[in-house]
Amino acid sequence: MLVLHGVTVRRGDNWVLKGIDLRIPAGRITAVVGRSGVGKSTLVATLNGLLLPDRGSIQAPDLGDLADSAVLRNHRRRTATIFQDHALIDRLSAIDNVLLGLADQRHPLSPLPWSEALRRRAAEALDEVGLLHRATARTASLSGGERQRVGVARALVRRPRLLLGDEPFASVDPSLVRQMSADFRTLTQRHGLSVVLVLHQLETARFLADRIVGLVDGCVAFDGPATAFDAETEATIFPFVPNNED
Numbered sequence: 489m490l491v492l493h494g495v496t497v498r499r500g501d502n503w504v505l506k507g508i509d510l511r512i513p514a515g516r517i518t519a520v521v522g523r524s525g526v527g528k529s530t531l532v533a534t535l536n537g538l539l540l541p542d543r544g545s546i547q548a549p550d551l552g553d554l555a556d557s558a559v560l561r562n563h564r565r566r567t568a569t570i571f572q573d574h575a576l577i578d579r580l581s582a583i584d585n586v587l588l589g590l591a592d593q594r595h596p597l598s599p600l601p602w603s604e605a606l607r608r609r610a611a612e613a614l615d616e617v618g619l620l621h622r623a624t625a626r627t628a629s630l631s632g633g634e635r636q637r638v639g640v641a642r643a644l645v646r647r648p649r650l651l652l653g654d655e656p657f658a659s660v661d662p663s664l665v666r667q668m669s670a671d672f673r674t675l676t677q678r679h680g681l682s683v684v685l686v687l688h689q690l691e692t693a694r695f696l697a698d699r700i701v702g703l704v705d706g707c708v709a710f711d712g713p714a715t716a717f718d719a720e721t722e723a724t725i726f727p728f729v730p731n732n733e734d
């Protein structure tokens with residue numbers, strides 16, 4: 489769980505997030521939606537601890553304020569991210585890609601190969617996403633859906649408390665998104681994860697998320713159950729902007 493109070497973030501000359509108040513609960517999926525450039529990726533990078541608020545604070549109730557460097561280190565250790573393009577290394581096997589999720593947790597001078605215990609942990613993560621039978625397959629030979637699941641396993645192998653995703657379904661075949669969303673919900677509940685996903689498809693957000701946060705110009709314009717995100721809210725978050733081409 490994370491609690492944001494008045495979080496304001498500047499990037500270059502832009503004030504991108506402007507006084508964000510949010511609670512990120514455990515065991516729930518929060519979708520972040522909004523037009524391009526409203527600050528969705530910046531919010532995810534801030535939750536990740538990659539960007540620090542210029543004003544306001546982020547508290548992890550059991551750790552403390554993320555402004556404290558020891559708290560921030562602990563927070564980052566228990567946070568994992570799923571990337572849009574999966575960020576996999578094609579020439580490595582599925583299991584070796586999963587092990588990369590642990591790269592920051594082993595000593596830089598520790599000998600290769602990975603220890604048996606860590607390989608077992610990576611195999612368990614692949615099993616969780618139903619891909620253990622492809623553990624030794626080269627990642628280049630996997631389908632789009634399988635690659636996405638390797639990306640999820642690489643996040644899960646960290647045993648995170650907070651799971652972040654910036655458009656995690658962007659390169660997945662639309663016909664698979666529903667199934668993957670259902671699998672995602674199961675994993676979230678099983679592990680009591682706090683999940684925050686930037687989703688461009690409102691339909692996916694409504695189906696997958698317990699809660700939707702809608703941003704407009706760096707501010708929270710909607711924060712409520714996915715079922716309450718009605719047509720009027722949609723018009724506020726995604727206002728019609730005429731293009732001036734003619």
Ligand SMILES: Nc1ncnc2c1ncn2[C@@H]1O[C@H](COP(=O)(O)OP(=O)(O)OP(=O)(O)O)[C@@H](O)[C@H]1O
Binds near residue numbers: 504522531
């Ligand atoms: N490194 C940076 N330096 C300066 N401005 C930045 C930087 N990164 C992002 N911005 C600006 O911050 C604003 C929000 O960007 P952000 O990527 O968070 O938006 P977004 O809602 O995720 O957009 P999209 O849906 O297009 O990915 C934009 O105006 C962007 O130009």
